[in-house]
Amino acid sequence: xxxxxxxxxxxxxxxxxxxxxxxxxxxxxxxxxxxxxxxxxxxxxxxxxxxxxxxxxxxxxxxxxxxxxxxxxxxxxxxxxxxxxxxxxxxxxxxxxxxxxxxxxxxxxxxxxxxxxxxxxxxxxxxxxxxxxxxxxxxxxxxxxxxxxxxxxxxxxxxxxxxxxxxxxxxxxxxxxxxxxxxxxxxxxxxxxxxxxxxxxxxxxxxxxxxxxxxxxxxxxxxxxxxxxxxxxxxxxxxxxxxxxxxxxxxxxxxxxxxxxxxxxxxxxxxxxxxxxxxxxxxxxxxxxxxxxxxxxxxxxxxxxxxxxxxxxxxxxxxxxxxxxxxxxxxxxxxxxxxxxxxxxxxxxxxxxxxxxxxxxxxxxxxxxxxxxxxxxxxxxxxxxxxxxxxxxxxxxxxxxxxxxxxxxxxxxxxxxxxxxxxxxxxxxxxxxxxxxxxxxxxxxxxxxxxxxxxxxxxxxxxxxxxxxxxxxxxxxxxxxxxxxxxxxxxxxxxxxxxxxxxxxxxxxxxxxxxxxxxxxxxxxxxxxxxxxxxxxxxxxxxxxxxxxxxxxxxxxxx
Amino acid sequence: xxxxxxxxxxxxxxxxxxxxxxxxxxxxxxxxxxxxxxxxxxxxxxxxxxxxxxxxxxxxxxxxxxxxxxxxxxxxxxxxxxxxxxxxxxxxxxxxxxxxxxxxxxxxxxxxxxxxxxxxxxxxxxxxxxxxxxxxxxxxxxxxxxxxxxxxxxxxxxxxxxxxxxxxxxxxxxxxxxxxxxxxxxxxxxxxxxxxxxxxxxxxxxxxxxxxxxxxxxxxxxxxxxxxxxxxxxxxxxxxxxxxxxxxxxxxxxxxxxxxxxxxxxxxxxxxxxxxxxxxxxxxxxxxxxxxxxxxxxxxxxxxxxxxxxxxxxxxxxxxxxxxxxxxxxxxxxxxxxxxxxxxxxxxxxxxxxxxxxxxxxxxx
Numbered sequence: 001x002x003x004x005x006x007x008x009x010x011x012x013x014x015x016x017x018x019x020x021x022x023x024x025x026x027x028x029x030x031x032x033x034x035x036x037x038x039x040x041x042x043x044x045x046x047x048x049x050x051x052x053x054x055x056x057x058x059x060x061x062x063x064x065x066x067x068x069x070x071x072x073x074x075x076x077x078x079x080x081x082x083x084x085x086x087x088x089x090x091x092x093x094x095x096x097x098x099x100x101x102x103x104x105x106x107x108x109x110x111x112x113x114x115x116x117x118x119x120x121x122x123x124x125x126x127x128x129x130x131x132x133x134x135x136x137x138x139x140x141x142x143x144x145x146x147x148x149x150x151x152x153x154x155x156x157x158x159x160x161x162x163x164x165x166x167x168x169x170x171x172x173x174x175x176x177x178x179x180x181x182x183x184x185x186x187x188x189x190x191x192x193x194x195x196x197x198x199x200x201x202x203x204x205x206x207x208x209x210x211x212x213x214x215x216x217x218x219x220x221x222x223x224x225x226x227x228x229x230x231x232x233x234x235x236x237x238x239x240x241x242x243x244x245x246x247x248x249x250x251x252x253x254x255x256x257x258x259x260x261x262x263x264x265x266x267x268x269x270x271x272x273x274x275x276x277x278x279x280x281x282x283x284x285x286x287x288x289x290x291x292x293x294x295x296x297x298x299x300x301x302x303x304x305x306x307x308x309x310x311x312x313x314x315x316x317x318x319x320x321x322x323x324x325x326x327x328x329x330x331x332x333x334x335x336x337x338x339x340x341x342x343x344x345x346x347x348x349x350x351x352x353x354x355x356x357x358x359x360x361x362x363x364x365x366x367x368x369x370x371x372x373x374x375x376x377x378x379x380x381x382x383x384x385x386x387x388x389x390x391x392x393x394x395x396x397x398x399x400x401x402x403x404x405x406x407x408x409x410x411x412x413x414x415x416x417x418x419x420x421x422x423x424x425x426x427x428x429x430x431x432x433x434x435x436x437x438x439x440x441x442x443x444x445x446x447x448x449x450x451x452x453x454x455x456x457x458x459x460x461x462x463x464x465x466x467x468x469x470x471x472x473x474x475x476x477x478x479x480x481x482x483x484x485x486x487x488x489x490x491x492x493x494x495x496x497x498x499x500x501x502x503x504x505x506x507x508x509x510x511x512x513x514x515x516x517x518x519x520x521x522x523x524x525x526x527x528x529x530x531x532x533x534x535x536x537x538x539x540x541x542x543x544x545x546x547x548x549x550x551x552x553x554x555x556x557x558x559x
Numbered sequence: 560x561x562x563x564x565x566x567x568x569x570x571x572x573x574x575x576x577x578x579x580x581x582x583x584x585x586x587x588x589x590x591x592x593x594x595x596x597x598x599x600x601x602x603x604x605x606x607x608x609x610x611x612x613x614x615x616x617x618x619x620x621x622x623x624x625x626x627x628x629x630x631x632x633x634x635x636x637x638x639x640x641x642x643x644x645x646x647x648x649x650x651x652x653x654x655x656x657x658x659x660x661x662x663x664x665x666x667x668x669x670x671x672x673x674x675x676x677x678x679x680x681x682x683x684x685x686x687x688x689x690x691x692x693x694x695x696x697x698x699x700x701x702x703x704x705x706x707x708x709x710x711x712x713x714x715x716x717x718x719x720x721x722x723x724x725x726x727x728x729x730x731x732x733x734x735x736x737x738x739x740x741x742x743x744x745x746x747x748x749x750x751x752x753x754x755x756x757x758x759x760x761x762x763x764x765x766x767x768x769x770x771x772x773x774x775x776x777x778x779x780x781x782x783x784x785x786x787x788x789x790x791x792x793x794x795x796x797x798x799x800x801x802x803x804x805x806x807x808x809x810x811x812x813x814x815x816x817x818x819x820x821x822x823x824x825x826x827x828x829x830x831x832x833x834x835x836x837x838x839x840x841x842x843x844x845x846x847x848x849x850x851x852x853x854x855x856x857x858x859x860x861x862x863x864x865x866x867x868x869x870x871x872x873x874x875x876x877x878x879x880x881x882x883x884x885x886x887x888x889x890x891x892x893x894x895x896x897x898x899x900x901x902x903x904x905x906x907x908x909x910x911x912x913x914x915x916x917x918x919x920x921x922x923x924x
Contacts, residue, residue, distance in 0.1 A: 181652035181725075187639035188611050188646040188723075189666035189713065203656040294613060 011471040015390055018382025022402050022446075025439035029416020033264070036419045037257035052258040062259065065237035072152065072238065073221030076159040080216050081209060083160065084167025086309060089201075092175040094296045096306045102314070104550060109317040110165035111546040113500035115517055116535040118158050118229035119524065120321030123328050123532075125149040129336035131324055154230045155238075159223065161317040163216045170212035174205045180294055193296075207277075214274045215407070218267050222409025224503035228521065239263060240411045240503060247507055253419060260412045267407045275400070325539070329532035347533035358534055360512060361519035364430060365499055365538075368515065372437045373494035377487055379438065380445035381480070387446070388453040406443045410503030413440045418507045428510030436504045441497050445490035452486035485552065492549045499541050564589035564753050565610070565721060570619035572605050579605040580616070581777040587770070592747060592754045594768035594785075596761060598800070602777040603757045607723050610755065611646055612639035624720050640669070645714030645752075649726035651706040653698045653713075659685065660694035662709050666717040684712040687746070704735045711743075715750065724756040728763055740766045761801060765789060773797055793836060795918050798849040804891050808848040808917070810840045820917055822848050825889045828866060832915030839919055847918045854914035855893035857882055857906050865909040870900045884908050 040051040056062050090096045091103045109117070124131050125147055133144035148154065182204065186196040202209075227238035239259070246256035298306060327338040329347055351358040383402060387395055405413065417436040426432045456479065464474040480487070502517040509518050516538045523530045565587040572580040580602040587593045595603035608614040610621060612628065615636055621629040623644075628637040645666075653662055660681045667677035682694060688708040693701065698709060707727070714722050728736045728743075744767060747754055756767050764771050765785045772782040781793040792798040798805050811821040811829065820838070823829045832848055840846050856862065857870075868886040880897040883890050886908060893908070900906060 179650050179652060181648035181650050182654060184608075184611070184613050184639070185646060185648060185652040185710075185713070186654075186665070186669075187613070188642070188644050190640045190643070190669040190717065191665070192638075192640055192669075195669060200654060204654075206656070 008471075015382050015386035018379055019386050019390075019398055019402070021379060022383055022442060025435070025442070026401065026404055028420055029413055029436075029439065030264070032419040033257045033260045033412070033416045036253055037261045039254060041254075052254040053261075056255050056258045056262070059255075061237055061242065065239050065242040066262075068152065068231070068237055069221050069239040072155050072159065072227075073217045075156045076163055076220040077213050077217045079156065079160040080163040080167050080220075081213055083164045083309075083313060084212065085171055085202075085205070085209065087164065087313060088168045088172040088175055090306050090310070092172050093294075094298050094302075094306065096298060096310075097303060098307075098310075102310050105314045105318065106168055106310075107165050108314075108546065109162050110169070111496050111542050112162070112318070112321075113225070113502075113517065113535070113538060113542065114158065114162045114223060115225035115229060115500070115502050115520065116325065116538065117162060117317075117321055118226045119520070119528075119531060119535065120324045121149050121154070121158055122229065123324040123334065123528070124320055125154070126336075129334070131327070131336060131338075132320075134336050150230055150234045152231070152236060155226050155236075158226050158230065159220045161313070162226075163220050164313065164317070166216050166219075167209070167212040170208045170215075171205050174208045175201075178204055184294070210277060211274060214270055218270060218407040219409070222263065222267075222407075222411065222503070224409070224411045224506060225517075228502075229524075240409060243411055243415060244506060247415065247418065253415075253422075256415055257419065260415050263409060263412055267409075268404070271404075271407050322539075325532050325535055328528055329536045331529060334528045334532075347527075347529040348536075351530055351533045351537065355530070357514060357522065358516075358519050358530070361514045361516050361534075362537065364513060365516040366541075368430065368434055368437060369495045369498040369541075372434050372498045373491045375434075376438050376442045376445045376494045377449070377491045379442050380449045380490055381483070381487070383442075383446045384449040384453045385479075387450050389458065402446060403443050405440050408440070410440055410501065411507065414504030414507035417504070421508075428508075428513060430513050433505055433508050433513060433515075436508060437498050437501060440501075440504055441494055444497070445494055448490040448493065449483060449486045452483050456482050488552050489549060492545045492552075496542055496545045499538060499545075562589045563587070564591075564624060565593075565755070566620075566622040567606070567610070568620045568622075570606065570609060570616055570621065572602075572609060572614060572616045578777050580609070582619075583774075583777075583779055584619075585772055585779065585782060587753055587755065590751050590753055591770065592756065592768045593770045593772060594756045594758055594764035595772050595774060596758055596764040597774035597780075599759060601774040603774050604725055606774075607725055607755065607757045610721075611644055611723055612637055612642050643717075643719055645717065645719040645722040647707075647710045647714045647722070647724045647727040649729050651703075651710040651730070653706045653709050655697075655699040657698055658694065659690065659696050659698050659701070659709055662698050663712045663716055665713060666719075670717060681712070681716060684716045685709075687715075688712045689742075704731055704739070707731060707739065711746075715746075715752065718750075719752065721753045721755065724754065724758075726757055726759070729758070729760070736763070743767060761789075773800065775800075791835070792849060792916065792918070795847050795849070795921055798847070798916075798918065801851075803849045803851050804855070805847050805849050806889065806891070808846050810842055810844050810846045810917070812842050819912060822846060822915075822917055824848060825887050827887050828889055830910065830915060831912035832917045833913065835916045835918040837919055838917055845920060847920050849916050849918060850891070850910055850914050852881070852892050852894040854910065855884070855891055856909040857884060857893045857895055857898070857900065858909065859898075859906060861907045862909040865907040868906055868908045870902055870904045870906060873900055873902060 037052050038048050038050070040047050040049050087106050091099045091106065096102070125133070127133070127145055127148045127150070130149070133147065136142045136144045183196050183200055186200045191199065222240060224240035224244065227236070227241045228244070231238050232241050243256050243259050246252050246259065328334045330343045330345065331338060332342045332344045332346065353359070387399055414436055417432055417439070421427045421432045460482070461474050461478055464478045465471070469477065500517055501515070502521070505515050505518055506521065509515065514522065516534055520531050520534050523534070563586040567586070568584045570580055570583045571578065583606060585593070595606060597603050605614060609616045609629070616629060616631065618631045620627060620631070623642065627633070627635050628642050629635060657665070660678055663684055664677040664681040667680060685691060685693060688711050690705060690708050690712065693705070698706070701709070728739055731739060740763060756764065758764050768785055770782065771785045771788045773780045773788060775796050781788055781797050788797070789801065792801060792803060795805055806824055808822040808824045811823050813820050813834070814831070818833055819831050820834045821829065822832055838846065858865070866886045868884040871883040871885045871890060874881050875897065878896070879894050882893045882900060884893055884906060891908065
């Protein structure tokens with residue numbers, strides 16, 4: 001029958017189309033980068049050779065950039081693991097005062113822009129004109145001049161603030177769901193509290209810690225925002241900033257592509273190693289009986305220590321940057337301290353109404369975030385359908401392929417799309433930025449939607465089909481409504497990411513297609529007041545998305 | 560002479576507004592076994608966790624081997640690791656990141672024993688629980704029953720004074736459970752440890768324990784030697800928990816000089832019955848008449864002192880058959896070897912006065 005065949009066609013073709021688009025979005029820039037890295041121009045003739053790689057490896061700037069990136073990535077990973085595990089453990093397992101409130105507060109940096117975080121810390125801790133050194137000198141008589149945010153230490157510090165929530169999110173679930181008897185058995189059989197924590201609890205969350213550690217390493221090492229703000233001014237080289245400068249005039253795309261291939265290889269090898277490791281040790285920590293892990297009662301000293309750690313983290317990651325940002329945005333001229341009598345809303349008026357660059361940037365960012373998040377979620381639904389209902393033999397491979405961009409630095413993907421688009425009409429359009437955004441970040445949405453899809457019993461769809469609904473009707477009336485919480489969460493996540501994206505945009509923007517983050521970079525040379533005002537505007541958008549996410553999650557648990 | 564090895568006195572534990580354990584006291588002699596029996600949520604596991612030091616009670620005292628491990632008045636609360644106990648959990652709690660031998664040797668390791676010696680003792684213990692040769696396997700790659708044995712070996716390896724079992728057999732399938740029950744009893748007699756079992760399964764409680772404590776809503780409902788607790792239910796809750804028929808009746812009179820009373824169930828059914836302990840009702844008061852299903856004889860032919868009834872429902876259980884028989888408006892459940900009666904069949908029902916027990920109705924319905 002005609003209609004039957006049509007229905008079956010849609011059911012198979014649409015998910016496959018989703019997967020195909022995903023694969024093309026990854027393969028396109030990937031192949032472009034490989035090919036470009038092997039092309040060497042000599043006058044008008046092109047040769048395929050390894051010259052780009054040879055020039056790259058022989059360049060001391062490459063060695064120093066690679067080394068600095070490795071150091072920053074490793075230190076950030078170690079610090080974020082320590083801090084993230086400690087905070088998750090305090091929230092999940094102890095009676096720390098205010099933990100229900102702090103549980104959310106610990107996540108806020110996850111939603112903020114690392115670039116804005118870095119510039120806020122410049123306002124706070126620049127060697128000349130920083131707020132904190134001034135406060136320390138005036139009120140405590142202590143000199144903080146030796147603390148220089150423009151340094152390797154500053155980069156690691158700000159990266160740690162922003163990547164701690166990744167670890168926190170990875171381990172808080174296992175810490176909560178772990179069979180309490182595993183720890184209780186150790187205590188009863190003679191192990192002390194600390195021995196149990198180090199020999200039972202920690203090994204049990206090790207798979208989650210390793211996954212988190214890998215993600216933090218590859219993403220923090222690949223982040224463009226923080227080195228741009230804190231390392232470039234002092235000429236400290238990092239991988240992302242080095243690739244950025246190779247693309248600037250006089251550009252050397254071949255060498256940049258070669259660098260990109262090196263980074264991609266490291267990322268993919270690490271990801272594969274982690275996958276193998278996780279597959280080898282599947283810890284079943286689900287409880288048989290379902291009593292929750294015991295809440296550990298902190299003594300007074302422990303409570304003080306716990307709250308101090310929280311104060312340092314939430315203070316350093318959220319409150320201090322926010323205060324500094326607001327002060328600068330309302331100051332006519334930032335001199336390192338806030339003066340009420342010169343306070344002005346002029347910066348906001350200027351960036352919101354008067355200045356073409358910032359007005360365009362705000363419109364562009366909103367357009368990219370709204371349209372991009374919607375396309376990304378649509379793609380995610382189709383891919384998730386394939387990953388949970390499609391051909392079981394191909395699912396694992398497709399899943400591995402579609403997860404690839406998770407670890408690829410934005411600047412590398414941006415470079416790939418730049419190479420692809422450079423002599424086409426797409427070059428310097430919003431469309432190419434939109435495509436790059438979706439390509440880099442759709443796996444986040446696909447992961448979220450797939451997790452929820454797995455929880456939906458296929459019999460719910462089969463019942464609808466038996467009751468006479470077509471595949472499309474079943475999707476519309478059964479599947480999508482059931483997926484709604486995941487769709488909202490995925491959409492908001494993409495919105496947040498797109499509003500603050502910088503690494504890919506910085507290579508793809510042109511006059512007229514600036515985004516908020518790009519405008520901040522462009523303006524950072526000129527006026528800290530405009531930058532701060534623009535950052536506050538961006539912050540409002542991000543926090544609004546965060547608030548909606550928390551609210552919808554509440555209604556989810558109530559429904 | 561009873562050597563009271565474990566002594567719990569006036570133990571109370573609250574979780575917020577909910578009182579999980581209410582003023583519970585009991586003792587366990589050295590080398591003896593006790594079962595805490597009751598439906599889920601009755602507080603039995605909480606008592607066990609208080610004993611182990613995993614929960615802090617709100618009041619009362621706990622003494623193990625003459626040493627107070629908890630005393631609310633004197634602010635004594637020993638850490639779990641200082642109580643020198645063994646424990647087996649329902650989920651087994653076998654550590655997935657260690658081998659079988661490392662799991663079993665753990666209590667010896669944290670007590671500072673050298674590697675060679677502790678592995679040697681772990682091997683011996685594994686031999687005893689029937690897992691010889693499993694030393695170097697990964698602990699998660701063995702079956703549920705084997706994990707159970709690992710947990711048991713781990714609990715016993717340091718020769719603790721007291722071993723606690725928290726629903727230890729509940730996750731096993733029926734056949735394996737029966738086998739483990741017998742093995743556990745033999746092991747306990749052989750090694751002579753004192754044991755406390757928490758269970759919701761009466762067969763497990765009776766099979767494992769010398770003394771049974773039946774709990775209800777945080778308090779002790781009845782306790783005593785296993786046979787006594789089972790044979791002569793002390794309260795309507797106990798009777799219902801063990802699955803007896805519990806029927807509303809009226810006390811017609813006491814028979815002087817005997818432990819018997821006369822009761823009426825409905826309009827036509829009157830019988831002599833044993834008076835339960837604590838029966839204070841006077842003539843004409845409502846009481847509860849209880850009889851075990853196995854003691855209700857259902858036959859085609861009349862028996863002496865039998866009543867005519869009708870089969871209301873029949874269900875085939877394999878070896879036995881369960882019936883609901885109606886005598887006028889009274890519905891009584893009966894179990895007997897399969898006889899093939901069907902709904903609507905007329906039968907005769909015989910019940911001996913010695914099998915009836917009359918209890919004072921309590922507030923716990």
